[in-house]
Amino acid sequence: MNITKTPIEGLLIIEPRIFNDNRGYFFESYNKSTFNEAGITDEFVQDNQSKSQKGTLRGLHFQAPPFAQGKLVRVIQGKVLDIAVDIRKNSPTFGQHYSIELSAENQLQFWIPAGFAHGFITLEDDTIFTYKCTNFYNKASEGGIIWNDPDLNIDWGKIDVLVSDKDQILPQLKDFTSPF
Numbered sequence: 001m002n003i004t005k006t007p008i009e010g011l012l013i014i015e016p017r018i019f020n021d022n023r024g025y026f027f028e029s030y031n032k033s034t035f036n037e038a039g040i041t042d043e044f045v046q047d048n049q050s051k052s053q054k055g056t057l058r059g060l061h062f063q064a065p066p067f068a069q070g071k072l073v074r075v076i077q078g079k080v081l082d083i084a085v086d087i088r089k090n091s092p093t094f095g096q097h098y099s100i101e102l103s104a105e106n107q108l109q110f111w112i113p114a115g116f117a118h119g120f121i122t123l124e125d126d127t128i129f130t131y132k133c134t135n136f137y138n139k140a141s142e143g144g145i146i147w148n149d150p151d152l153n154i155d156w157g158k159i160d161v162l163v164s165d166k167d168q169i170l171p172q173l174k175d176f177t178s179p180f
Ligand SMILES: Cc1cn([C@H]2C[C@H](O)[C@@H](COP(=O)(O)OP(=O)(O)O[C@H]3O[C@H](C)C(=O)[C@H](O)[C@H]3O)O2)c(=O)[nH]c1=O
Pocket: 048, 050, 058, 059, 061, 062, 071, 118, 119, 120, 136, 137, 164
């Protein structure tokens, strides 16, 4: 397993060790020991999975403390552009984002600790997105940032987006106080 840091402190890219043979491939998608050694020591308590058609944009979401979630995300079918926005008030990269392409082909995983708003846009039909969370779902603590917040200046690509009604009315970052 190869772990790479990003320009935003805390965000990590995980490249699993893949064993290919004439049957196909095998890799460990999570191993508490190797992830702990890499500095990802949080306990995971819930796994999520969603399937979306091309152009679906989910996010940008977070849960406020004490239900803040770290997320270990990956794509098992299709491809997404994944985005994490730093909303830690005292962070030197507050309001900045990191984007990464995750796909069933590149098998990359992306570690997003608590303190980030997270979202993705699917780049292929029938994309299956799966992720481990360090805290349970708590609807009352959900928050978010509107996907096209001009201050974030996120390049989601040149495809038509499908966004839920709930996500279309999320606030801009400047219009709320981050709980982190
Ligand atoms: C997140 C979640 C949702 N739900 C229920 C609530 C709704 O009735 C239904 C769909 O939820 P939602 O529209 O919030 O799903 P997404 O838009 O994919 O939300 C996720 O999108 C971005 C990318 C994230 O990072 C978060 O994990 C999460 O907010 O599933 C649950 O029962 N448990 C859960 O953990």
